[in-house]
Amino acid sequence: MIDTDPKMAKHQEERLKRHKQQLKQKLTELFQIDSPDLDFGLYRIMNQKRDEITRFMDKDLVEAVDEKFGECDEETRTQITGELKELEQTIRNTYGDDALDAAGLKEEYRKAARGRELHEKWQQLHRDAEEASVSDLQKAEIFAHLEEFFSRYYKDGDFLSLRRYAANEKYAVPYNGEEVLLHWANKDQYYIKTDRFLKSHGFDVGTYRVLFEVVQVEGQSNGNGTGRYFVLAGDDAVTYDDEKHLLTARFAQVPLSDDDLLRRFPPGSGRQKPNQDDIVGGLVAEILRGDGIPKGLVDALQTNERDTDRNPRLYKHVMSFTRENTSDFFIHKDLGRFLGQELDFYIKNEVFRLDDLGTENEVAVERYVKRAKVLKSIAHRIIDFLAQLEDFQKTLWEKKKFVLRTGYCMTIDHVPKEFYPEILANEGQLAEWRNLYGIGEAKGGQKTLAGDRVDKAFLQSRPYLVIDTALFDGDFTDRLLEKLQHPDGTPVEDLDEAVGGLMIKSENWQALNLLQERYREQVKCIYIDPPYNTGNDEFLYRDNFQHSSWLSLISDRLYCSKPLLLSEGSIFTSIDDNEFANYRRISDHIFGIENFISTIIWQKV
Incomplete structure (x- = not known):
């Protein structure tokens, strides 16, 4: 067997530790347990399962990697041992019982071609046995692949295919030979922000009231920033009304370039760019510098609201307010299937590198079989865990909602x-x-x-x-x-x-879902006036996914509307230039291009 270089072993050990930590950080994001003070939506559920998820990341996952490597090692070693015994018996039968030593076939028998061939095969089998033994390097590669794979599909509470720029970094688009395929980044997801629309947020602090308002500012949608962020809106953004005991902070969501972001929110020690903590901390500091705020209120805002909170009261509410308005835009309709398909594609192209076959970079595929098996097994454990959480959210979203009040x-x-x-x-x-x-x-x-x-x-x-x-x-x-x-x-x-008419006040997809059985094929005419998605209206969208967010919103509601229409029914839509092309494509896809009648154009004044 080949001795291991101590320096190399130390390097592999450190690499393994680093990749484990990187994967843990990514899973902390995926399982959304990095924000214990958030108390809405899935965060409330995840906070209850924090111990279970932490144990999975710290203990179960590492043990599973060792276990799967052990299974593959045992299987491979058994096969290699059998081949080696066979080969050694052949050598003894050919050259005698003393033909082998610790280095393989003795030198005097290697001069002939047959002897050299048997010796090289013996050495190769021993190298294969060494390769089959688990190493820190192999484990590190698995953790690195897991972190890389899941990093491609998650951001701020949503699972979606993040933009790739390198030539060899690709995604697989499901295609079954249709003449025309309409696809967008989050096609298989529900858009769930239709009941939000940048709402205000308020909370009480003893006899005081604190209110966060969202305001529009000039040029809000026309900036050149790489992302949109909440900032305090102007010099008079923070005001205190002594008579009403009311502290008001006015926020605006604006585009900021990387340089603007750095100037507004300097990053903490060791960071190149500000993270969420830096941004929230900067907003909190600005609010507390507001004129006329009583010392008693300032002190209360800097203490914890509950004993279990990790952050002070004002920090907690600013974090919750900004997070709820800027994250968790979608629920995947079948996350397990989606990630499973993408994992297969990833393994084929990133682990086996099939594009290298037949080129000078080609390597023996057998070298990757073991790590591919381990990677797929462990990744599916994570996928199954994530899919359970996402499916739970989907069940809640799809469940027909109770009617809270009925009037006539x-x-x-x-x-x-x-x-x-x-x-x-x-x-x-x-x-x-x-x-x-x-x-x-x-x-x-x-x-x-x-x-x-x-x-x-x-x-x-x-x-x-x-x-x-x-x-x-x-x-x-x-x-x-x-x-x-x-x-x-x-x-x-x-x-x-x-009853001659029905008016429903509801989130629109939920209302359409509720009407499916009662009003199927009974509606003569539908008129809709969806958000125009100008960037300056009330439609919330994820940065870099403005049009795909809108398409997910519209497509699900059109799919729900179609069964309600009579066969001779009509649907009219008010839309402007921003999404006209996309709306025409999605409506042609759902209702059939042959059913399109006309576009009525009116002059803007």
């Missing part, structure tokens, strides 16, 4: 007269009529209203006046629905049939 709007001619006194006594309903129609106002109100009074005679004379059950209690609504009548006075037997 109906004209007076559907309401029995016995309910008139309660209607007339409802100040909320009367106020709504005044606001909408001016009913009951002495000046500028209904000219036909005698004495500016809303009474029983008034209700009887206006059969099409609308009442809103949201302004009444549940008991009134239940009794009214039980006794609801048609304009001719006959009772309503089927409430669904009597």
